[in-house]
Amino acid sequence: MTRLLLCRLDDIPDGDSAGFAVTHPDGRRRGVLAVRRAGTVFAYVNSCPHSRAPLDLIPGRFLSFDKTFILCSSHGALFCIEDGYCVEGPCAGKSLAPLKAVVEDGCVFLAD
Numbered sequence: 001m002t003r004l005l006l007c008r009l010d011d012i013p014d015g016d017s018a019g020f021a022v023t024h025p026d027g028r029r030r031g032v033l034a035v036r037r038a039g040t041v042f043a044y045v046n047s048c049p050h051s052r053a054p055l056d057l058i059p060g061r062f063l064s065f066d067k068t069f070i071l072c073s074s075h076g077a078l079f080c081i082e083d084g085y086c087v088e089g090p091c092a093g094k095s096l097a098p099l100k101a102v103v104e105d106g107c108v109f110l111a112d
Contacts, residue, residue: 003102003109006043010106012036017062017070019046019054022110032099033062034108035070035081041108043101044084048072050091070096 004022012018012034020032031046031054046054046062050072056062057073064071069087070079077089084096100111 002112004111006032006034006101006108006110008107009036009039009041009103012041012108014038015067017060019056019060019062032110033070034101035062037081039103041101041103042081042084043099043108043110044070044079045097045099047097048074048077048091049086049094049096050075050077050089 006020014036017033017035021029022032023029032043033046034041034043048055051074053074055072062070070081075090077086077091079086079096084098086092086094102109102111
C-alpha cells in the first residue's frame with residue numbers, strides 16, 4: 001500500500017476543512033480537500049462533479065456556513081461530509097471522488 005503524507009492532523013482544525021495540492025510519486029498533481037471530525041479525516045479530490053472546477057473560491061474553505069456540508073462555491077451544491085454525496089444543486093445524486101485518509105501518529109496520510 002502506497003501512503004502519501006498529506007499534513008499533520010493539527011493542520012486541519014477540528015470541525016473544519018483544509019485544501020492541499022499533492023504530487024503523487026508518479027508526478028501527477030491534484031487538489032485535495034480534507035474535513036476533520038474529531039480524529040477522523042474525510043478526503044476528496046477537489047473537483048466538482050458538475051463542472052470539474054475546484055470547490056473552494058477562497059483557498060481551503062470548503063464547508064457551508066453551519067459547517068454541516070461541503071459546499072461548492074461556484075454554484076452552491078451541497079455534499080455530505082461523510083460520503084461526498086451531493087444532496088442539493090445541479091449535481092444532485094452524484095458524488096465527490098473519495099480518497100482514503102489514514103490518521104496515524106498525529107499525521108494524515110492518503111493511502112491507495
